[in-house]
Amino acid sequence: MRLLPRVTLILFAMQTDEIVLASQQYLFPAVFHYYREPLVITRAKNQFVYDPDGRAYLDFFGGILTISVGHCNERVNRAIHQQVDRLQHVSTVFVTEPQAALAKKIAGVTPQGRLTRSFFTNSGTEANETAILAARCYTGSSEIIALRHSYHGRSAMTMALTGQSSWRIGGAVQPGIVHAHNAYCYRCPFGLTYPNCEVRCARDIRELIRTATSGRVAAFIAEPIQGVGGFITPPKEYFAIVTEIVREAGGIFISDEVQTAWGRTGGKWFGIEHYGVTPDVITSAKGLGNGTPIGVTIATPEVAAGVTGLTLSTFGGNPVATTAAKAVLEFIEEENLLANAAETGAYLRGKLEELRAKHAVIGDVRGMGLMQSLELVEDRQSKAPAAAAAAELMEAARRNGLLIGKAGTYGNCIRISPPMNIGKADVDEFARLLDRSLEECVNGTGR
Numbered sequence: 001m002r003l004l005p006r007v008t009l010i011l012f013a014m015q016t017d018e019i020v021l022a023s024q025q026y027l028f029p030a031v032f033h034y035y036r037e038p039l040v041i042t043r044a045k046n047q048f049v050y051d052p053d054g055r056a057y058l059d060f061f062g063g064i065l066t067i068s069v070g071h072c073n074e075r076v077n078r079a080i081h082q083q084v085d086r087l088q089h090v091s092t093v094f095v096t097e098p099q100a101a102l103a104k105k106i107a108g109v110t111p112q113g114r115l116t117r118s119f120f121t122n123s124g125t126e127a128n129e130t131a132i133l134a135a136r137c138y139t140g141s142s143e144i145i146a147l148r149h150s151y152h153g154r155s156a157m158t159m160a161l162t163g164q165s166s167w168r169i170g171g172a173v174q175p176g177i178v179h180a181h182n183a184y185c186y187r188c189p190f191g192l193t194y195p196n197c198e199v200r201c202a203r204d205i206r207e208l209i210r211t212a213t214s215g216r217v218a219a220f221i222a223e224p225i226q227g228v229g230g231f232i233t234p235p236k237e238y239f240a241i242v243t244e245i246v247r248e249a250g251g252i253f254i255s256d257e258v259q260t261a262w263g264r265t266g267g268k269w270f271g272i273e274h275y276g277v278t279p280d281v282i283t284s285a286k287g288l289g290n291g292t293p294i295g296v297t298i299a300t301p302e303v304a305a306g307v308t309g310l311t312l313s314t315f316g317g318n319p320v321a322t323t324a325a326k327a328v329l330e331f332i333e334e335e336n337l338l339a340n341a342a343e344t345g346a347y348l349r350g351k352l353e354e355l356r357a358k359h360a361v362i363g364d365v366r367g368m369g370l371m372q373s374l375e376l377v378e379d380r381q382s383k384a385p386a387a388a389a390a391a392e393l394m395e396a397a398r399r400n401g402l403l404i405g406k407a408g409t410y411g412n413c414i415r416i417s418p419p420m421n422i423g424k425a426d427v428d429e430f431a432r433l434l435d436r437s438l439e440e441c442v443n444g445t446g447r
């Protein structure tokens with residue numbers, strides 16, 4: 001008897017409306033979905049995802065910057081399959097080859113080869129929890145500086161680190177965390193303009209430490225590009241200035257690279273490398289596993305040695321997840337994806353600038369490599385955030401078979417983050433679909 005393809009079996013198990021209904025009935029209502037009518041995805045391959053009717057969508061969001069090397073990447077999945085049949089789990093109280101091999105691989109690609117110690121967990125949230133723990137253990141201080149418009153996760157502490165009220169639910173309170181102004185050049189918190197501003201936002205952190213802390217801090221945590229904030233990209237001097245100030249106050253620098261790592265920003269493994277600064281700790285997740293749950297906190301040997309006493313993550317360093325992650329890194333190297341993210345990213349940026357010249361609703365284009373964003377505004381003079389237009393654009397793009405992401409403290413940014421192994425032809429198709437979507441949702445309503 002001929003076996004039915006897997007997709008068909010899934011459809012036989014549950015119809016589309018049943019899937020939506022069951023999600024609505026049995027998940028926490030807090031599990032929200034994009035789009036007025038939730039989009040059900042049943043399978044994916046490379047840069048495309050498919051709905052139950054077999055309709056293809058060009059995926060330029062990559063499951064929130066997580067699909068780094070294409071959906072169901074063959075080489076990565078082959079490694080996963082082999083590992084699943086060999087050893088699935090024993091926990092970190094035993095030694096396994098996949099965890100050791102991945103840690104060694106990561107140590108070989110960190111900035112200046114300085115961050116050589118890894119602690120594996122399951123998510124970006126846990127990676128940041130571990131980083132804050134390490135900073136506190138290492139420095140003996142507890143106070144943390146985070147940034148406004150940041151996003152660091154959904155645990156109690158990482159919500160308190162986060163600098164956007166909408167992501168700080170449940171009364172996020174954490175003593176000892178202060179939030180500095182961020183480098184939001186399009187909406188400068190000081191009303192200044194770069195470069196005449198002399199990067200005032202960075203220098204203001206000295207004043208923040210003097211006035212809002214005890215004078216000694218454990219860490220400064222920041223994303224090289226603020227992801228959920230709408231790919232807010234600081235000027236090139238920013239991190240060198242801040243790091244010097246924070247280190248003077250006894251603190252370490254944690255670079256939250258949950259979105260920016262593994263070549264996403266083009267030409268470099270980590271986003272922070274574009275700023276010529278070596279952090280003490282890097283945290284990451286998402287693109288490292290290409291969809292396999294994994295988080296990692298990577299530290300200098302000194303900082304890592306500060307974490308003494310008992311701590312463990314049952315699933316951290318899981319053989320299947322670490323096998324997948326190593327295969328992802330090898331694929332990135334073998335296919336030269338750092339260079340592709342730079343080159344195809346520059347091509348993408350050019351297309352977005354063309355769209356900005358055509359559509360007045362696009363106030364700003366920013367980002368690096370294959371991590372680009374549009375900030376939509378009511379008009380370029382007032383810069384009033386166009387959140388409704390962003391929501392409409394999401395719907396129009398979906399209708400046209402294109403997936404993009406939404407972001408921004410004001411809900412008016414569009415995130416564009418395709419798999420890093422796309423080519424210029426994919427970008428051309430993306431630009432065509434986005435242009436059409438902008439026409440429909442913005443010009444179509446007379447804006």
Ligand SMILES: Cc1ncc(COP(=O)(O)O)c(C=O)c1O
Pocket residue numbers: 064122123124125126128151152153154223227228256257258259285286
């Ligand atoms: C910069 C950053 N840090 C941390 C996190 C939390 O990661 P996770 O959702 O895997 O816990 C995210 C998630 O979007 C993120 O963008």
